[in-house]
Amino acid sequence: PETLDALCDCVSTRAAAGTALFPQGGRTALDYGGPPRCAGVAIDTRPLRRVIDYPAADMTITVEAGITLSALQSVLA
Numbered sequence: 001p002e003t004l005d006a007l008c009d010c011v012s013t014r015a016a017a018g019t020a021l022f023p024q025g026g027r028t029a030l031d032y033g034g035p036p037r038c039a040g041v042a043i044d045t046r047p048l049r050r051v052i053d054y055p056a057a058d059m060t061i062t063v064e065a066g067i068t069l070s071a072l073q074s075v076l077a
Contacts, residue, residue, distance in 0.1 A: 002047045004064070014041055025066050051075055 001007040014021055020040025024030065045066035052062040054075070063072060 001043070001045075004048065007043070007045070007048065010043060023065065025068075028068060 001010050011021060020036065020038050022036060022040050022042045023045055024042050025045050045064070048064035048066040049068070049071060050064050051067075052064065054061045061072075061076070
């Protein structure tokens with residue numbers, strides 16, 4: 001999905017059908033964890049990589065699910 005609305009539609013449609021969902025963010029750690037227990041659908045969140053809010057004085061940041069750690073570190077630098 002390219003937008004948050006598209007992601008919401010995708011998740012709600014698949015969940016209603018009982019399909020397992022496997023979110024994939026930056027796809028930098030796909031080998032972590034064990035294999036899935038059942039068949040399902042991968043949800044690629046890489047297009048969702050925006051910084052939503054960054055009040056630096058509060059030392060907090062809100063980002064979308066597809067941002068990579070290296071991109072986040074660049075923003076924070």
